[in-house]
């Protein structure tokens with residue numbers, strides 16, 4: 404249970420602990436910034452919405468154009484049949500009747516086409532309205548996302564600087580510790596959820612909140628030996 408050589412080790416351990424706590428916090432923050440900067444789900448959804456409307460609009464427009472072309476070609480065929488009918492070249496009554504019937508059929512087909520074409524035009528009009536509204540909403544989102552992204556980037560740069568600074572500070576503190584103490588610290592950090600040391604909070608371990616025996620308290624406070632918390636196994640250090 405007894406480790407340690409001098410008070411300096413305790414100071415260094417405490418400093419190491421502080422650095423590592425900040426280090427972990429910054430690393431977590433950097434990870435979440437990284438994820439945040441990669442994209443905005445809200446913006447992606449708005450973009451998809453605009454795309455879907457544009458798609459629908461294009462298909463309605465092309466359907467409407469097809470109907471118009473078909474209607475024009477029907478008009479041509481109707482005219483031709485009517486000319487044929489009026490030319491007096493067809494004498495057979497059955498043939499005349501058939502021609503008449505075909506003209507009627509084409510006319511009613513054209514009427515139906517024109518009705519559907521008007522419906523499509525109304526639809527195109529409505530979709531153009533939605534497209535305008537959704538596009539505006541998207542652009543607004545894009546603008547605020549771009550501002551947010553800039554802010555995220557600024558913070559990320561700042562955190563990276565802090566990260567580098569802490570890395571150097573950690574290196575300096577590590578040099579103050581003996582190889583054994585450093586290994587012990589790293590070993591505990593790996594096993595104890597990233598926290599190798601615990602500061603006393605009056606008579607209680609600051610990490611696991613267990614009451615510490617008076618003999619241990621006194622050793623931690625007044626001697627330079629390193630002791631572990633009997634409950635959580637972390638190196639006990641004095642409250643500041």
Ligand SMILES: [Zn+2]
Pocket residue numbers: 601608609610611612613632633634635636637
């Ligand atoms: Zn403890």
